[in-house]
Amino acid sequence: MAALSSCGSGSEPAADGTVTLAFLVDNSQATVDTAKALTDAFMRSNPTIKIETETRPGGSEGDNIVKTRLSTGDMSDVFWYNSGSLLQALNPAQTMVDLTGDPVLRNVQEDFLPVVTQAGKVYGVPGGTAMGGGILYNRKVYERLGLRVPTTWAEFTANNDKIKAAGITPVITTFKDTWTSQLLVLGDYYNVQAAVANFAQDYTANKVKFAATPSARAGFEHLAEVHAKGYANEGFGSATADQGMKMLVEGKGAHYPMLSAQLPPLMATMPQAGTDVGFFGVPGTDAATHGATIWEPAGIYIARTSEHLDAAKKFLAFVASPAAADAVNKAVQPAGPYRVEGAELPDDAIQVAKDLQTYIDKGATAPALEFVSxxxxxxxxxxxxxxxSGLTPPAEGAAQYDDDVEKQAKQLGLAGW
Incomplete structure (x- = not known):
């Protein structure tokens, strides 16, 4: 990727009439590859606009770079950053171009807009695809044991008992990579919202708690049950996410609570991952309302300091178009559906992306809690x-988490805390 040069957001059009846009993205391989596919395709059809892409680190270091550059007026014209609650910390009303009602958003799916909206104003278009957070499962194990995708937790438990009896690990657990332990809680949010429609709003206002809300506490109970019933693999405390994915693809484990984005990177070395692994949402209590929790794509935004607003908007309109999805599909295997009307998954899309598309088509999805609170x-x-790991009872764990979020809510200065 090219480093940001002197012809960034404050430059005048060149003598030949070309404009150069600076585009800041995180340095993960999937983002870098997606950004390259987008910019190459855009520049082919817009020869008077040049885009120079700069990378930044991910995580908190990258967050600080974005915040600093926005606050000092030194941001690139266009930048790639999280959607959802992290957007609030960027003070978009002061730092970003308001796109509310702009034709740039014409193709953006309506239910994506809330995660790039602050105080009623829309600031971004989706970069990349949505991904599912739920249960990845080995379809060949299911076929061999005659199992059906469960739509309730009771059905999931029954499947696990049959899988265990067949000598296969029912639920892959990889606590060496501690972040993977959260999926049964975070991926259960669809069921929380189905049971308590205003949970996110009331949770943000400190009116409801995980420990006192049965549907929210359920994720902790599911975690405890997996351990108590012996569904986890041996050595789960020292197992890594990479080892977990390998177990799943090889059929040594049947289920893995995980994000669908873990699949595309495996395609080069384990191509069967694209067909042998499927996805379903964490099952709840009611088959009639079964759905899935999704992690929305990042947003692509325009800095208010950009002096090339027309060119930047032209680029964002392209990003949020079926043509952009087609360009990305040639470079990156999508981990889930696009949030753009008319943007189709490729015919050879991995099975988890197709499964997730089915949930979206049925309207049976909810964004993860971190996108709405x-x-x-x-x-x-x-x-x-x-x-x-069986060390903390689930009710106690939920109460500990309620205490944990209180510190953060006070740091954010939220009302009601």
Missing amino acids: PVKGPSLEQITVAVG
């Missing part, structure tokens, strides 16, 4: 490791 405690992964 800024309250997420920093210690969740340590708490879920303890609950999932």
Whole structure:
């Protein structure tokens, strides 16, 4: 990727009439590859606009770079950053171009807009695809044992009992990578919202708690059950996410609570991952309302300091178009559906992306809680490791998490805390 040069957001059009846009993205391989596919395709059809892409680190270091550059007026014209609650910390009303009602958004799916909206104003278009957070499962194991995709937790438990009896690990658990311990809690949010429609709003206002809300506490209970019933693999405390994915693809484990984005990177070395692994949402209590929790794509935004607004909007309109999805499909295997009307998954899309598309087509999805509430405690992964290892009872773990989020909510200065 090209480093940001002197012809960034404050430059005048060149003598030949070309304009150069600066585009800041994180340095993960999937983002870099997606950004390259987008910019190459855009520049082919817009020869008077040149895009120079700059990378930044991910994680908190990258967050700080974005915040600093926005606050000092030194941001690139266009930048790739999280959607959802993290957007709030960027003070978009002061730092970004308001796209509310702009033709740029014409193809953006309506139910994506809330995660790039602050105080009623829309600021971004989707970069990349949605991904599912739920249960990845080995379809060949299911076929061999005559199992059906469960739509309730009771059915899931029954499947696990049959899988265990067949000598296969029912639920792959990889607590060496502590972040993986959170999926049964975070991926259960669809069921929380189905049971308590205003949970995110009330949770943000400190009116409801995980420990006192049965549907929210259920994720912790599921974690405890997996351990108590002996569904986890041996050595789960020292197992890594990479080892877990390998177990799943090879059929040594049947289920893995995980994000669908873990699949595309495996395609080069384990191509069967694309067909042998499927996805279903964490099952709840009611088959009639079965659905899935999704992690929305990042947003692509325009900095208010850009002096090339027309060119930047032209680029965002392209990003949010079926043509952009087609360009990306040639470079990156999508981990889930696009959030753009008319943007289709390729015929050879991995099975998990197709499964997720089915949930979206049925309208049976909810964004993960972190996309609809800024309250997420920093210690969740340590708490879920303890609950999932049988060290902390689930009700106690839920109460610990309620305490954990309180510190963060006060730091954010949220009302009601």
